[in-house]
Amino acid sequence: MNLNSIDTLLAEVLAGNKIAVANALNLLENIRPAKTSRIRQLIEQLSRNARPGRHLIGITGPPGVGKSTLISRLANFYRKQGRTVGIISVDPSSCRSGGALLGDRARIIHDPGDSGLFIRSMAAGKHLGGLAWRTRHCLTVFEAAYDIIIIETVGVGQSETEIAQVVDSVVFVVQPGSGDALQFMKAGIMEIPDILVINKADQKKLAAKTKIDLETVAVYSGFDESGWQSEIVMASALEGWGHDQLAQALSDHFSFLENTCLKKKRHLNRVQWILMMFKERFGMFGLETLGGESSVLKQIAGFDLTNPFYCFEKLTHEMWTLAKNV
Amino acid sequence: MNSKVNHPKDRPWLMRTYSGYASAKESNLLYRSNLAKGQTGLSIAFDLPTQTGYDSDHILAKGEVGKLGVPMRTIEDMDTLFNQIPIDKMNTSMTINAPTAWLLSLYLTTAEKQGANIADLRGTTQNDILKEYLSRGTYIFPPRPSMQLTAEIIGFTVNHIPKWNPINICSYHLQESGATPVQELAFTMANAITILDIVKERGEVKKEDFPKVVGRISFFLNAGIRFVEEMCKIRAFTSMWDKICTERYGVKDPKLRRFRYGVQVNSLGLTDCQPENNIARIIYEFLAVVLGKDSRSRSVQLPAWNEALGLPRKWDQQWSLRLQQIMALETDLLEYEDIFEGSHIIEQKEKELAGAAEVELNKIMEMGGVIPALETGYMKRCLVESNAKRLREIESGDKVVVGLNKFTEAEPSLLTQGMEESFLTVDDSIADQQIELLHSFKKKRDQDKVARALEKLHTSVSNSKNIMQASRECALAGVTTGEWSDTLRKIFGEYRAPTGISGISNDRISTEEARKVNEKIRRLNTKLGRNLKILIGKPGLDGHSNGAEQIAVKAKDVGMEVVYEGIRLTPEQIAESALQEGVHVVGLSILSGSHLKLIPEVIHCMQKRGLNNIPLVLGGIIPKSDIAKMNNKIICKVYAPRDYNLNTIMDEIVDMVDKAN
Numbered sequence: 001m002n003l004n005s006i007d008t009l010l011a012e013v014l015a016g017n018k019i020a021v022a023n024a025l026n027l028l029e030n031i032r033p034a035k036t037s038r039i040r041q042l043i044e045q046l047s048r049n050a051r052p053g054r055h056l057i058g059i060t061g062p063p064g065v066g067k068s069t070l071i072s073r074l075a076n077f078y079r080k081q082g083r084t085v086g087i088i089s090v091d092p093s094s095c096r097s098g099g100a101l102l103g104d105r106a107r108i109i110h111d112p113g114d115s116g117l118f119i120r121s122m123a124a125g126k127h128l129g130g131l132a133w134r135t136r137h138c139l140t141v142f143e144a145a146y147d148i149i150i151i152e153t154v155g156v157g158q159s160e161t162e163i164a165q166v167v168d169s170v171v172f173v174v175q176p177g178s179g180d181a182l183q184f185m186k187a188g189i190m191e192i193p194d195i196l197v198i199n200k201a202d203q204k205k206l207a208a209k210t211k212i213d214l215e216t217v218a219v220y221s222g223f224d225e226s227g228w229q230s231e232i233v234m235a236s237a238l239e240g241w242g243h244d245q246l247a248q249a250l251s252d253h254f255s256f257l258e259n260t261c262l263k264k265k266r267h268l269n270r271v272q273w274i275l276m277m278f279k280e281r282f283g284m285f286g287l288e289t290l291g292g293e294s295s296v297l298k299q300i301a302g303f304d305l306t307n308p309f310y311c312f313e314k315l316t317h318e319m320w321t322l323a324k325n326v
Numbered sequence: 327m328n329s330k331v332n333h334p335k336d337r338p339w340l341m342r343t344y345s346g347y348a349s350a351k352e353s354n355l356l357y358r359s360n361l362a363k364g365q366t367g368l369s370i371a372f373d374l375p376t377q378t379g380y381d382s383d384h385i386l387a388k389g390e391v392g393k394l395g396v397p398m399r400t401i402e403d404m405d406t407l408f409n410q411i412p413i414d415k416m417n418t419s420m421t422i423n424a425p426t427a428w429l430l431s432l433y434l435t436t437a438e439k440q441g442a443n444i445a446d447l448r449g450t451t452q453n454d455i456l457k458e459y460l461s462r463g464t465y466i467f468p469p470r471p472s473m474q475l476t477a478e479i480i481g482f483t484v485n486h487i488p489k490w491n492p493i494n495i496c497s498y499h500l501q502e503s504g505a506t507p508v509q510e511l512a513f514t515m516a517n518a519i520t521i522l523d524i525v526k527e528r529g530e531v532k533k534e535d536f537p538k539v540v541g542r543i544s545f546f547l548n549a550g551i552r553f554v555e556e557m558c559k560i561r562a563f564t565s566m567w568d569k570i571c572t573e574r575y576g577v578k579d580p581k582l583r584r585f586r587y588g589v590q591v592n593s594l595g596l597t598d599c600q601p602e603n604n605i606a607r608i609i610y611e612f613l614a615v616v617l618g619k620d621s622r623s624r625s626v627q628l629p630a631w632n633e634a635l636g637l638p639r640k641w642d643q644q645w646s647l648r649l650q651q652i653m654a655l656e657t658d659l660l661e662y663e664d665i666f667e668g669s670h671i672i673e674q675k676e677k678e679l680a681g682a683a684e685v686e687l688n689k690i691m692e693m694g695g696v697i698p699a700l701e702t703g704y705m706k707r708c709l710v711e712s713n714a715k716r717l718r719e720i721e722s723g724d725k726v727v728v729g730l731n732k733f734t735e736a737e738p739s740l741l742t743q744g745m746e747e748s749f750l751t752v753d754d755s756i757a758d759q760q761i762e763l764l765h766s767f768k769k770k771r772d773q774d775k776v777a778r779a780l781e782k783l784h785t786s787v788s789n790s791k792n793i794m795q796a797s798r799e800c801a802l803a804g805v806t807t808g809e810w811s812d813t814l815r816k817i818f819g820e821y822r823a824p825t826g827i828s829g830i831s832n833d834r835i836s837t838e839e840a841r842k843v844n845e846k847i848r849r850l851n852t853k854l855g856r857n858l859k860i861l862i863g864k865p866g867l868d869g870h871s872n873g874a875e876q877i878a879v880k881a882k883d884v885g886m887e888v889v890y891e892g893i894r895l896t897p898e899q900i901a902e903s904a905l906q907e908g909v910h911v912v913g914l915s916i917l918s919g920s921h922l923k924l925i926p927e928v929i930h931c932m933q934k935r936g937l938n939n940i941p942l943v944l945g946g947i948i949p950k951s952d953i954a955k956m957n958n959k960i961i962c963k964v965y966a967p968r969d970y971n972l973n974t975i976m977d978e979i980v981d982m983v984d985k986a987n
Contacts, residue, residue: 018905019936026908032855064702097844098857099882105903106863106892107822112902119906123857123887238468240819 006038010045013145016084021118021145028137029122036309039137044307046140054143055254058163060153061173066199067152068107069237070173070246075108075117077247078148084116086146088139090132090153093123100124104152118146131162133280136273139166161191165272168265169253171246173197174214176206185217192218192230195249201234201242226261228253270305271297277312282319289319335661338654339616340367340588340625341647348392348756349763350406357411369419369627370407371395372429374867374918377464378894379425379811382760385896389923390867391757395421399807402767404432405439414442418449419494424466426453427479428810431797450491450544453479456517456696459823460706461499463869463893466811467818469697474528475793476521481530482794484539493521494546494588501548502594503872504713507559510548511683512690513705515566518543520695522575530792540575541582547623549614550592551607555679556614558672560621562680563587566687588625589615598634599968600729602741605631609649616653619664626650634947634967635742706826710875717876720970722837730970754923764806771804779803783813825871825892827878839973840884846980847885854910854987858980861909863891863900865928868918873945873967877913880972881979897924901931904940910983916946925956932960941982 003009003023012020024046028039059067068089075085087108093100100123110117122132131153142149153163164170172193185192196214201207211232218230231249235242257265275297278286290296296315303311357368372395375387381399382391391397398404413436422429430451434444455472458465465472476493483490497505497514505513525531525539547563549556564585571583591611596604608628615623628646630638653659666672693699700706719725726732779800786796800810851857862878864871871893878890889907891900904912912932916924925944932940941962953964962982965975 018902022905022908026856029908030855035855093887094882094885097883097885098848098851099885100887101827101878101882102887102889102907103825103827105889105907106825109820109822112896112899121889121907125857238470 006041006045009042010049010144013046013141014049016115016145018115018118021086021141024141025120025138028141029134040307040309043137043140043309046144047306047308050140050143051145051147054147054149055169055250056139056143056149056151056167057169057171057250058151058153058167059171059173060163060193061197062178063154065173065175065178066237067154067173068104070197070199070235070243071150071152072108072110073237073240073243074247075110075148075150077243079114079116083147084145085118085148085150086142087117087119088135088142088149088151089119089121090124090135090151091121092154093125095126098125116146118142131166136166136276164191164193165269167269168257168262169194169250171195171197171250173199174210175200176203176210178210182213182217192224194224194228194230194253195246196230196232197242197246198232198234199237199242202236202239207234226257226265228256267301267305270308271300274300274303274305274308274311274315277308278315281312282316286315286319289322290315336619336622338660339623339650341627341650341654348396348753349760350396350398350403353396354407354409354411357407361411367417367419368411369421371421373397374464376429376807377422377424378867379428379466379807379815380867381806381808382757382764384808386867386894387757388866388896388927389754389757389920390918391760393919397760398429398432399764400767400804401432401435401801402763402804404436404801408436408440412442413437413440414446416449419452420450421452423452423455423458423462423464424472425807425811426451427475427793427797428801428807430479430483431794431801435798435801444487446489447487448489450494451479452496452546453493454496454517454546456513456700457496457499458869459700459821460513460709461503461870461872463823463871464867465821465823465869467814468821469700471814471818472821473521473524473697474790477524477528477530478792478794480521480525480539480542481528482792484531484535484542488538490542491544492542494544495521496546498546498548498590500709501550501592502870503709504594504716505709506712507555507562507679508682508686509708509712511559511562511566511679512686513696514545514563515570515683515687516690516696516699518545518567519570519574519691520697523695536575537577537579537582540571540577541579541584543586545585545587547587547589547615548592549589549611551595551611553610553614554672555675556611557618557621557666558675559679560587560615560623561618561672561676562683564621565676566680566683587623588627589623590627591615591629593629593633595727596629596631596634597727597730597968598966599734600736600739601632601635602739603729604634605645605649608646612649612653616659618666619662620667621664632742635949701824703824703826706824708826710826710879713872714876714879717970717972721972727970730968767804768806775803776805776809779805780809780813783810784817787814787817822892825875825878825890827875827882827890837973840976843884843973843976843980846977850980850984853984856908857887858885858911858983859887859889859907859909860911860913860979861889861891861900861904861907862913862915863895863903864893864915865895865897865900865924866916866918866920867894868916868920869893870917871915873917874913874915877915877945877972877975880976881913884973884976886976897927897931900928901935901937904932904937905935909940910987911941911943911979913943913945913979916944916948919947921946921948922952922955925961926958929958929960939986941979941986943979943982 003020009020009024013024059071061067078085089104091100091102102121105119105121108119122135124132151167170193176198198207198210214232233242233246233249235246287293287296300311305311373392374390374394375382376398380387382397420429437444437447453476455465455476480492483492495514495518497510500510500513531539567585568583571577577583591608595607612628628649630642630646632638632642690699720727720731723731783796783800787793847858860881862874864874878888881888889909891903942960943963945965948964969975
């Protein structure tokens with residue numbers, strides 16, 4: 001099996017071969033210019049072959065609320081249903097050394113022989129906002145290989161905004177009595193997530209109070225623009241309950257999206273991806289040359305988005321043309 | 327005034343050696359020969375699968391069966407272990423923690439079969455789970471149910487085996503993980519309080535019997551090389567415990583408030599270079615626990631001088647025993663009352679330590695006791711930080727370790743000549759024999775009875791009934807260690823303890839050398855196109871993770887992306903993680919002596935996944951002669967405890983990755 005051939009690599013990724021999935025991820029993470037053309041080819045092919053029923057789930061929340069244990073149980077639940085699961089776990093990098101500790105893998109209990117479960121840890125690098133810079137690239141591999149894709153990030157505030165531009169459903173996990181998230185939501189710093197989980201709800205009294213607080217905020221904010229009313233789920237990773245209700249809530253949200261705006265949402269997310277690539281490279285200069293962010297977004301939306309690199313190059317080309325004429 | 331004649335000579339402490347290996351039959355022969363020589367107490371070591379609740383045929387037991395102790399799966403094994411040894415005449419100490427209720431049940435069942443009255447039995451079960459999460463790694467269930475089990479066992483023995491020591495609270499392992507004296511004091515007291523509170527809350531004993539519970543608590547301490555401070559630490563333990571017993575639990579009888587403790591002195595400071603120096607270290611550490619009569623230990627175990635090199639032989643252990651006998655029988659130490667009484671300096675140091683420990687203790691109690699302080703990772707983080715600080719001081723030379731970072735020029739050691747071949751090894755064929763024995767036992771037992779006993783265990787534990795009754799019925803029915811543990815796993819779930827490394831605040835590149843490594847990594851990252859990513863973990867059941875944790879922290883500090891997998895990994899898991907994570911190098915730590923079995927399997931599993939270009943780096947206690955036996959292109963380097971300069975290790979790892987790509 002020659003995984004150096006893009007066609008073979010693609011076929012094996014689609015078949016769920018973990019060696020191929022790992023190799024594809026290694027390639028997509030690679031920043032050497034020599035790899036660009038292979039990366040282009042692979043992402044285009046992967047995008048054409050994304051699994052039709054896939055569900056992209058973002059799980060975020062402050063450190064220590066029990067996200068990993070929850071994900072562990074959720075993954076187990078999906079595997080028992082016969083659905084394959086891919087997990088990306090993003091941890092922050094040290095700004096001084098560039099190093100990172102990726103410790104979540106140890107907390108997700110899994111069987112190494114399970115061919116339908118794949119976990120990859122990523123360091124966020126210099127990229128702000130909670131996701132690793134190459135997470136979007138890598139997602140294309142997961143979307144072609146697995147039914148359920150879970151991205152785990154740490155944080156309160158900014159990361160939810162960014163993760164919402166990547167996944168279909170955003171889950172925010174808090175623990176009883178955590179006031180920060182509530183304050184952020186009230187102040188509008190943080191968007192209201194699709195699903196709120198109160199983990200460690202075995203602390204019954206405090207959990208009940210937190211639930212009332214969160215409901216107040218959620219009801220006050222009303223429906224989001226798609227018409228979805230945030231759902232609140234209680235769970236206890238310790239006592240082992242609540243993850244099935246979370247799975248149900250996720251499934252409800254997904255059905256809701258399918259009946260309303262899933263296509264549009266994914267389209268917008270892809271537009272954001274291309275915008276991000278462009279911004280990473282050319283920053284304010286690029287945006288202003290093309291008439292500002294909203295104008296760029298409009299242009300991208302008019303492209304065929306299957307190959308983001310193609311869109312990126314079109315933007316770049318146009319930017320240079322305009323820049324020369326100034 | 328004559329300082330001696332008015333007082334009878336103090337009785338010497340109990341001199342223990344920790345033993346048990348290979349099989350119940352072999353260990354039985356060993357015990358009987360020791361007893362014939364006049365030994366009165368037995369100290370049983372169980373192998374790692376037994377300690378972590380697995381039968382010998384479980385995948386994780388590979389390479390570990392009979393290695394560090396006796397495999398104990400069924401009542402048949404326990405009967406064999408005590409064949410022709412009258413249990414009612416023994417004082418038996420069992421180093422067992424997570425499955426204590428089970429091993430105690432087997433022990434009681436064998437005792438009753440011998441015709442003993444269990445109310446007369448004497449002995450100790452270690453039964454201290456906290457240090458398993460923090461240091462030793464043989465936990466099974468989450469903290470809350472585990473500590474509840476501890477409390478149930480205490481309740482049972484106080485009610486039915488009044489002379490039994492149901493728990494031996496260990497600060498020993500905390501020091502091995504780098505704890506400062508203040509942390510040892512505070513964590514250990516917080517642990518004792520949490521356990522006593524649970525016993526009380528659950529109403530395991532009648533209210534009027536509660537002081538008896540307090541009186542049955544004993545401790546297992548450590549003593550390091552700073553022996554004056556260590557002695558003051560022990561005095562602080564004594565006074566803090568007395569205060570807690572009086573003020574918190576209202577224990578009136580001073581006998582029940584006595585701080586009863588045994589000791590094994592420190593192994594952490596022993597070196598593998600110029601190992602003969604360790605004898606001096608062991609003796610100085612020993613002084614801390616015997617010099618003052620008021621703080622003298624009731625039992626002492628000394629490590630062997632060559633522990634940092636491999637598993638000690640009988641001769642090595644004998645040497646350590648002789649050190650004790652000379653101190654007790656040749657010197658005049660035992661003729662005096664407490665020789666430090668009235669010393670202001672000792673008293674002040676004791677107060678200083680106790681005062682600081684009380685502040686830390688209050689902090690933990692405000693968090694809600696040790697369970698939350700453990701679950702949030704607070705305690706582990708404190709230990710990893712202390713240990714990192716200790717290692718930095720050795721690295722910089724601020725802390726002198728003779729022969730390691732100072733006076734390193736030395737004549738070749740005459741003692742270690744020819745030692746490589748003479749280390750104690752356990753024949754790997756023992757595992758096969760043990761598995762066969764287990765299978766033949768399982769074939770001949772009454773399966774319906776086993777199923778009924780397990781069902782009863784499940785119901786009883788689910789309903790929060792005391793674990794002992796149902797466990798004893800399981801023992802009698804022929805249940806195995808793995809089956810008993812699995813039943814509880816189903817109810818309580820399994821646990822992965824916090825690693826303590828993620829919250830380390832010390833996020834700076836502290837030295838010039840570290841900066842150089844960091845620059846080298848940045849250059850390599852550009853060449854690789856991805857950031858240098860390393861997988862660190864521990865294969866097998868050995869849970870001593872301090873070394874692996876320190877390497878992980880260091881690797882992050884110099885700029886690597888570190889996937890830390892933790893403990894108890896199978897070769898398949900390691901290879902699969904290396905694949906899924908796309909790492910450039912794998913670092914594994916092994917201390918249990920199972921490397922010859924596990925490492926070749928890790929390599930095989932990696933090759934099966936096409937990971938032929940990933941260098942493998944090993945750390946731990948691996949004799950040189952074994953390195954050749956595992957010889958393979960993939961193993962790039964084996965690090966020993968003597969390699970204390972972590973920057974050099976990091977630098978070499980970067981070079982290996984560079985070369986491999």
